[in-house]
Amino acid sequence: MTESPDELARRFRAAIPDTDGESCPPAQDFWAAAAGELPFERVSVLVDHGAGCAPCAQAWSILADVRRAAAEGSEHPALLQPRSGHAPPRRARWARPLLPLALSGALATGVWLMLRPAPPGAPPVERGTTAPVVRAQSPTVQPAGEAVLRWSEVPAASSYNVTVLTPDLVVVHQALGLSASELRLPAAVTQRAAGSGLLWNVDAVLEDGRTVASPTFEVQLK
């Protein structure tokens, strides 16, 4: 029905223009990015550069292979995990005995903040409305012949778009502009996925054109 990720990847790589390589970032930046050592904004710049520079695209692809091989061969896979930036900082040894005390203090403070009486004369606080959320409401295991995907309604939604994919991210079905908050999977899709799982998600389209994206849901077809 649609191009597989492999076909897209081939098409993508073939389209990347060659460059003179003069303004390419150093190779160690790519490694640092893949290792989770750089902030998203910096990684994004490096990734975008690779999408417009064939030599750097090759560097990214080689990096994927090399890091995977390194992880497979490493006795200490944690060495390949993020070390800074996104990773939680390592605690100093001296701090470890104090951790239970700190946690107890934080808990006590939290309880006090929740239960304390309102100060006299404090103005009422108007809380913002919570963002609409789309939740799956259909069973996660269903008979293949009659699988129906259901989700919670979003109050201001004018329609819903649903995407159904295989676990390896190939789109097998898309339904656009649904008015109801459910989708019966076509027989062709359920037959193809019988005995395995599918991933699905919903975009609720609001009246003002904005969309509310659901998380990824799974359904197993028996």
Added chain:
Amino acid sequence: MARTRGGGNGPQDADPESIARIRQVLIRAVERHCPPTLAAHREDLVQIALVRLLERPADEEIASRGASYLWRVAYTVVIDEIRRSSRQQRQAEQLARGEGGTPGPEARSEILDCIAALQDRRRTAVTLHLQGFRVGEVAAALGWTAKQAENLVYRGLADLRICLEGGDT
């Protein structure tokens, strides 16, 4: 340039088995991802890169920083070598054709335009995925949970397909 092996803290102390494994992986990766003109010289490219790695001064502390650091340095030296070799090839081709300067502007392709139009997080996730990164690896690079990365990769792929079929993202 010859150095005495085993006498210091430098990369020359690296485990020969590790070097052999790294060499094998790099050769295969160059073969898979580089254009045929470069891939044909994959063994030479990797060999030169590893020689450069082993000739690095002792203060590199590769041995003391472990196997993952050795992989990291090996990757950077081989990419540097590929870039150097590509530049030389390009210059030779330009001289042969009597051209000068840098490559001219390339015609934009549909798929690159569609990727460029993706929302930031989806674009980064999808581009990494198309470069060969698995969902878990995308998550590690971008500091996301595996679930977040999976969601952004396949939403981005879905947007990309819609764009390629003529719709908007």
